[in-house]
Amino acid sequence: MSITVLKNGNVLDLEKGAYLEGYSVVIEGNRIVEVTDGRAEFNDAQVIDVKGKTVMPGFIDCHVHVLASNANLGTNAAQPNILATIRALPLLDAMLTRGFTTVRDAGGADWALMHAVESGLIPGPRIFPSGKALSQTGGHGDFRPRSDTFEPCSCCFRAGAIARVVDGVDNVRLAAREEILRGATQIKIMASGGVASEFDPIANTQYSEDEIRAIVAEAEAANTYVMAHAYTGRAIARAVRCGARTIEHGNLVDEAAAKVMKEHGAYAVPTLATYDVLGVYGEKLGLSADSIAKVEGVRVAGRESLKIFRDAGVPMGFGSDLLGEMQEFQSNEFRIRSEVIGNLETLRSATIIGAQVLNRVGQLGVIAAGALADVLVVNGDPLVDIEAVANGAERIEYVFQNGKRVKHAPPM
Incomplete structure (x- = not known):
């Protein structure tokens, strides 16, 4: 089963409204198996360095x-x-x-x-x-x-x-x-x-x-x-x-x-x-x-x-x-909502609350061990600047769905 490590990113904990800075997210198959601040090393793992990027749920x-x-x-x-x-x-x-x-x-x-x-x-x-x-x-x-x-x-x-x-x-x-x-x-x-x-x-x-x-x-x-x-x-x-x-x-x-x-x-x-x-x-x-x-x-x-x-x-x-x-x-919905209820509640609506609506708490809308590996890597801090997600695909560098990379940034 393939393993992917998103290394050294800023993992957004939407329950707490805070970042886990310098953490790694380990994906095995279609699941997140670990979120760690230690060195995540696995044989034959694909390692992607996302230092300085926001790692958050799909x-x-x-x-x-x-x-x-x-x-x-x-x-x-x-x-x-x-x-x-x-x-x-x-x-x-x-x-x-x-x-x-x-x-x-x-x-x-x-x-x-x-x-x-x-x-x-x-x-x-x-x-x-x-x-x-x-x-x-x-x-x-x-x-x-x-x-x-x-x-x-x-x-x-x-x-x-x-x-x-x-x-x-x-x-x-x-x-x-x-x-x-x-x-x-x-x-x-x-x-x-x-x-x-x-x-x-x-x-x-x-x-x-x-x-x-x-x-x-x-x-x-x-x-x-x-x-x-x-x-x-x-x-x-x-x-x-x-x-x-x-x-x-x-x-x-x-x-x-x-x-x-x-x-x-x-x-x-x-x-x-x-x-x-x-x-x-x-x-x-x-x-x-x-x-x-x-x-x-x-x-x-x-x-x-x-x-x-x-x-x-x-x-x-x-x-x-x-x-x-x-x-x-x-993605304009992010911009409109943030003006009224703030960035954090807007992001929660598209992740944590969405999972509640779908009766998929713990499976979707969260970066945590055991959750389905729907993961985004974003260039920017959406807690401070909602434009990081409100401009559509522009600043979303990677999209993982069920553990598979379905979008990645072009090489520099």
Whole structure:
């Protein structure tokens, strides 16, 4: 089994918010086996001197859409299946290059794409897929034009569709079971209106409480959980009381809803980068006028939501939720968050908290013996200068995923 030693680096302990200076990280196979300040010497080991560099865990993005190669999700869903899949490949590779070794797909990706990455067939971050998100008729996942008809059964869904439309308690139970059968590691629901869909105002709540509870029951029966797209305090509190474990976006949260989240042990996954970019590029890249009109109302409020979640003690995972060509701005989320909650909490959101969301504590988001060897070597100190990670791949010199070097700096 191959051994790699990252020698004499500054290992970032994100729990303590401090560096272990001059430490070495020993990787054997796909695991970290030792973090030591002694001389790590092994026969036939590959030794990489990273003196003066930051050694830290690979990033976790808890809200991506890897199959959304087009910003207009209706257009994206209309693509032939093979094109939707092929167009995802460079998006996945670019995420990995930016240091995101794990992502939770919030609608679209399935077991097959997850397996393609796991087996080494294609480069990309480890995927925790949601399958198709569940949406009520006329909800955030319903991108039909008013004159259209819908596919008659789930077997007709296109690869580029991030969601499926399903109504009624019995039907949502079946849909949740189908997505789990197809490999979904969690179930995504649309619990309020959204930005990218034309006909559902953001203030609307979606799905009845009975439907949400039925979906939650099916997820829990399969030892997993529900992630809920929700913007307003009303929609957030309602979804959490019905059992949703993570709230996606949450830009219009209020103190009362944040208190409900804290009481129920729920997580927030804000996705602020997407609104800044949508405001600039959305129209050019095909977002409808109705959707663009919704952006500004949630963009400014999103920054305030970070303070509300923080003050209520709600843990926040890192999310980006970028669509199409805008996915290149994924790392901007670091910059936006650091301005509000500081560098350390921002970095924790993309590592420690992300691992909690995924139920992978001790395996992901940490540099420690026994953890999976998802490791970054960064040129700079992200605790002081968030630009060390906010500029995408620019200052990330090495990326290790499952112990394999998947990116390295070019020779000087």
